[in-house]
Amino acid sequence: MNPRTFLGELKRRNVYKVAATYAVVAWLLFQTASTFLPTEAPTSLLKALAVVLALGFAAIVFISWAFEATPEGMKRTQDVSPDEILPSWSPRKLALFIITIAMLAASLLAFDLFRSQGKPLSSPPTAAAP
Numbered sequence: 001m002n003p004r005t006f007l008g009e010l011k012r013r014n015v016y017k018v019a020a021t022y023a024v025v026a027w028l029l030f031q032t033a034s035t036f037l038p039t040e041a042p043t044s045l046l047k048a049l050a051v052v053l054a055l056g057f058a059a060i061v062f063i064s065w066a067f068e069a070t071p072e073g074m075k076r077t078q079d080v081s082p083d084e085i086l087p088s089w090s091p092r093k094l095a096l097f098i099i100t101i102a103m104l105a106a107s108l109l110a111f112d113l114f115r116s117q118g119k120p121l122s123s124p125p126t127a128a129a130p
Contacts (some may be wrong), residue, residue, distance in 0.1 A: 009092050010065075013064060013065055013068065014064060015061060015064045015065055018060060018061065018064035019060075019061055019064070020055070021097075022056070022057055022061075022099055023057070025101075026053040026056070026057065028101060028104060028105060028108075029049075029053065029104070030046075030049060030050065030053060031108055031110060033046065033049055034046060035108055035111065035112050
């Protein structure tokens, strides 16, 4: 297969957009989980979340390659003609999505910074009871 044809087909099937959107949402989920999980939570919990998100990425890229979202619903890519115009996001909707994700990320960062300001860096030593 010609690499130019393959890259063009990835673009036509919106695989790039789906992959980028999933990566942003997965990053936001991971950051939210690491912020809101208690400090006593095992590190294996975050590792498991990372593995699940990575497996989900592989699955969503495959699905976006194999299927097309049409006004009639999901169809196999083979059943959709290459000349058919498929619905896509307008530039305004895409900008609104990006701004919303950036505001969520900024609010998580602010929450994490304000939460950590009230905590002492180290706990003072406790006296042993006689």
